[in-house]
Structures are given as C-alpha cells and as structure tokens.
Amino acid sequence: MSITIQFFASLREQVGKQQATLPYEAPLDVSTVWTLSTDNMKMPDNTLCAVNMEYVKPDATVSDGDEVAFFPPVTGG
Amino acid sequence: MSITIQFFASLREQVGKQQATLPYEAPLDVSTVWTLSTDNMKMPDNTLCAVNMEYVKPDATVSDGDEVAFFPPVTGG
Amino acid sequence: MPAILLDKIFNPWDEIQRHQAEHLQPGHYGATATFVGTMRDFNISESVSHMRLEHYPAMTQHYLDNLCTQCIDTYDLDDCLVIHRFGEIRPGEPIVLTAAWSGHRAQAFDACRYLMEELKARAPFWKKEVTETGERWVHNDQQAEK
Amino acid sequence: MPAILLDKIFNPWDEIQRHQAEHLQPGHYGATATFVGTMRDFNISESVSHMRLEHYPAMTQHYLDNLCTQCIDTYDLDDCLVIHRFGEIRPGEPIVLTAAWSGHRAQAFDACRYLMEELKARAPFWKKEVTETGERWVHNDQQAEK
Numbered sequence: 001m002s003i004t005i006q007f008f009a010s011l012r013e014q015v016g017k018q019q020a021t022l023p024y025e026a027p028l029d030v031s032t033v034w035t036l037s038t039d040n041m042k043m044p045d046n047t048l049c050a051v052n053m054e055y056v057k058p059d060a061t062v063s064d065g066d067e068v069a070f071f072p073p074v075t076g077g
Numbered sequence: 078m079s080i081t082i083q084f085f086a087s088l089r090e091q092v093g094k095q096q097a098t099l100p101y102e103a104p105l106d107v108s109t110v111w112t113l114s115t116d117n118m119k120m121p122d123n124t125l126c127a128v129n130m131e132y133v134k135p136d137a138t139v140s141d142g143d144e145v146a147f148f149p150p151v152t153g154g
Numbered sequence: 155m156p157a158i159l160l161d162k163i164f165n166p167w168d169e170i171q172r173h174q175a176e177h178l179q180p181g182h183y184g185a186t187a188t189f190v191g192t193m194r195d196f197n198i199s200e201s202v203s204h205m206r207l208e209h210y211p212a213m214t215q216h217y218l219d220n221l222c223t224q225c226i227d228t229y230d231l232d233d234c235l236v237i238h239r240f241g242e243i244r245p246g247e248p249i250v251l252t253a254a255w256s257g258h259r260a261q262a263f264d265a266c267r268y269l270m271e272e273l274k275a276r277a278p279f280w281k282k283e284v285t286e287t288g289e290r291w292v293h294n295d296q297q298a299e300k
Numbered sequence: 301m302p303a304i305l306l307d308k309i310f311n312p313w314d315e316i317q318r319h320q321a322e323h324l325q326p327g328h329y330g331a332t333a334t335f336v337g338t339m340r341d342f343n344i345s346e347s348v349s350h351m352r353l354e355h356y357p358a359m360t361q362h363y364l365d366n367l368c369t370q371c372i373d374t375y376d377l378d379d380c381l382v383i384h385r386f387g388e389i390r391p392g393e394p395i396v397l398t399a400a401w402s403g404h405r406a407q408a409f410d411a412c413r414y415l416m417e418e419l420k421a422r423a424p425f426w427k428k429e430v431t432e433t434g435e436r437w438v439h440n441d442q443q444a445e446k
Binding site: 008009010053069071072077 | 337353354355356358359362363384395396416419420421422423424425426427428437438439440
Binding site for chain 3: 313314316317326327328329330331332333334335336337338339340341342391392403405408409412413416
C-alpha cells in the first residue's frame with residue numbers, strides 16, 4: 001500500500017504540488033513524510049500537520065494507508 | 078404646581094394605587110414623597126426610585142413638577 | 155438607534171434584516187452578534203400558560219435609548235438594535251432582541267452581551283406569570299428565560 | 301447537528317429560522333445567541349474586490365462536526381448550528397454563521413463565542429484576497445473580518 005499526502009494554501013504553492021503519494025515503509029513519522037514528499041525542503045516553522053483529518057505533531061507515527069496533510073495557519077471565520 | 082408619583086408592578090399592588098399627586102412644598106426628597114403618598118407605609122428594602130425617568134437614591138431632592146416613580150427589582154429580558 | 159418597544163409578536167430575524175437594510179452599509183461591518191430571549195413554557199416545574207410584561211413606558215424607552223447610544227460609543231459599533239415586548243406574551247414567543255454590528259467580532263460579542271446584561275439589570279420591566287394555580291410576579295433569581 | 305459547508309451565498313437569518321423550525325422545540329429554549337461574520341470591502345487600507353476561501357473538505361467537515369457535538373455537550377445546549385462558506389466570496393457576503401440555543405443566556409452566549417473562537421483558531425480554511433494589485437494569502441494577524 002501507500003500513503004497520500006496533501007498540501008494546502010500557501011504551502012501548496014511553495015511546495016509546487018497539491019498531492020503526492022509515497023510507498024509505505026515502517027517506521028515512518030510525519031516529518032519524514034514531509035521530507036520525502038518535498039525533496040528535502042525545510043518545513044516552515046508554523047506548518048500544521050494532520051493525519052487522517054486529525055491534528056498531530058511532526059513526530060507522530062504514520063501507518064500504511066494514512067492520509068497526511070500539511071498546511072499553514074488557518075484563516076477561516 | 079405639584080409632583081406626580083407612579084407605582085409599578087408588585088409595589089403598585091401593595092400600595093393599592095398606580096398614581097398619586099402631591100402639592101409641592103420645599104424641601105422635599107424621594108423618601109418623603111414615598112411616605113406622604115403611601116400613608117406612612119414602610120418602603121420595602123429593595124424598592125427602586127426614579128425621578129424624571131432617571132434612577133436616584135431615596136435621599137435625592139425632588140423639585141416642583143417632577144415625576145417620581147417607585148418599583149420593585151426589574152425582571153425584563 | 156432608538157430602541158423599539160412592542161406589544162405584539164415580532165420576528166427577530168426579519169427585524170435584523172430590516173434594520174440592516176435600512177441602517178447598515180454592506181461591506182463596512184464584519185461582525186454581527188445577536189441575542190434573542192424567548193419565553194419558555196415552564197418555570198420552577200410549574201406550567202406557565204402565558205405572561206404579562208409590565209413596563210414604565212417613558213422611562214423604559216429613555217433607558218433603552220440611552221443604553222444603545224452609550225453602547226455604540228463604548229464598543230465602537232457600526233450600530234446596535236434593541237427590541238423588547240410588553241403586554242401579553244405566550245410560550246415560544248420572542249421577548250427581547252439585542253444585536254450589535256461592528257468591524258471586529260470581540261466588540262460585537264461584548265456589546266451584544268452588554269446590552270442584555272444591562273437591560274436585565276436595569277430596564278424597568280416586570281414579568282407576571284399566569285399558571286394553572288394563579289398569577290405571580292417573577293423574582294429576578296427565578297426567571298424562566300435567564 | 302452536522303456543520304454545513306457551502307460554496308454559494310446564503311442568508312444566515314433564513315438558515316437560523318429553517319434550523320429552528322426543523323430541529324428545535326418552541327417553548328423549550330429561552331436563549332438564542334448568533335454570530336455572523338461578513339466579508340468587509342477593505343483590509344489594511346487596500347481595496348479588496350473579492351476573496352477565495354480554500355478548505356480541506358473532509359477535515360473541515362470532520363473538525364466542525366466534532367466541534368458542534370462537543371459544544372452542545374460542554375454548554376448543555378438544546379442545539380447549535382455552524383455554516384461556513386468556501387470558494388469565491390464578495391464584499392458584504394456572509395462568510396460564517398454560528399448559533400447556539402440554550403435554556404439560559406450565559407450558556408448561549410458562551411457557546412456561540414466558543415464556536416467562533418475555535419473555528420477561527422483551528423478549522424482548516426485559508427483566505428486569499430484579490431486586490432487591484434494582485435492576490436495575497438491573508439495572515440491570521442491581519443484578517444479583514446476579525
């Protein structure tokens with residue numbers, strides 16, 4: 001299987017893509033997913049991370065089949 | 078001239094009237110207006126007083142032509 | 155804006171829209187906070203059939219008008235609106251509406267709540283509830299709509 | 301109640317009435333607090349022609365649904381409602397509605413504000429403003445509607 005990665009808003013523009021997939025290989029954490037899916041870009045300081053629609057920290061574990069998302073601070077409302 | 082007195086809600090029922098008038102005679106304060114217009118009834122502790130539509134304390138001065146009002150704690154909203 | 159005293163049922167949501175259309179400039183305000191107080195059908199476990207709301211017309215109008223003027227100034231509002239019923243009110247009917255329009259949400263929320271708190275503490279209204287067993291004046295520590 | 305995400309203009313006051321008619325029992329609640337956030341036509345002194353609101357559909361829905369469920373529980377509400385736009389928005393149009401129905405005013409006010417504060421802090425939405433001089437992402441310290 002594999003994991004799906006999504007980028008939103010200004011981060012999508014900075015990374016230059018909206019979506020990516022990675023083959024799953026244990027062990028895997030969120031910050032490694034970032035590094036692998038962005039060709040070693042540095043993660044901006046205020047980046048927010050989610051796994052399967054829940055906020056997580058960059059050191060959270062990623063499991064096979066997960067959807068990982070990266071986005072800047074939110075500005076809704 | 079004279080002053081007009083109004084009683085509202087439960088106080089109107091206790092005093093037994095809605096309105097009264099008194100001839101003006103200086104000096105006059107709100108608590109004296111109460112006493113004169115209620116046949117010496119004791120003023121209930123939580124009574125609110127107004128002169129010309131503004132809240133006042135019982136020792137406030139009353140002038141000729143004023144409208145004085147007495148009422149219980151308010152329960153609007 | 156002057157406060158509105160009404161002896162008939164009103165639709166608060168229609169009144170908000172009417173007020174916006176007449177008095178507010180679209181695109182200028184960013185935040186609208188509103189509160190509607192509605193008559194409940196129970197209070198202290200006894201069924202209330204209806205309520206009579208007495209007021210002191212001239213002073214109530216004067217008090218609420220001043221409250222609006224001062225609230226707009228204090229919270230830097232685009233505008234505010236207060237509508238309050240008097241006379242006979244039935245369960246489910248709106249009793250009071252407060253609304254505040256502002257550039258920012260903190261001011262709108264704070265102002266809307268301030269209008270309600272001041273109104274409940276000091277506007278000359280008195281509720282009398284009619285129940286199966288008779289009538290009673292409501293005391294301010296036991297209001298159905300708090 | 302589930303939150304509603306919309307890509308079209310909506311009338312918040314009609315939505316409140318529709319929701320009340322469908323989900324609330326007249327006479328049971330005594331307090332309704334609502335907030336509407338509207339797009340303003342200026343931000344940092346530059347004229348904004350319109351705005352594009354991006355979101356993360358599945359997570360935004362999930363986040364707002366959970367927020368509503370948890371808010372009803374925390375504040376002992378009869379019900380609450382959240383509606384939020386996405387896509388293209390023009391000045392004067394509503395962006396967000398939060399509403400809370402409760403027996404008492406403190407809970408309704410607190411819950412309505414809590415919904416807005418949490419939504420602004422954590423719901424995955426991102427605003428991009430279109431001005432005469434181009435486009436720009438809004439940062440959360442300089443939002444037109446605060």
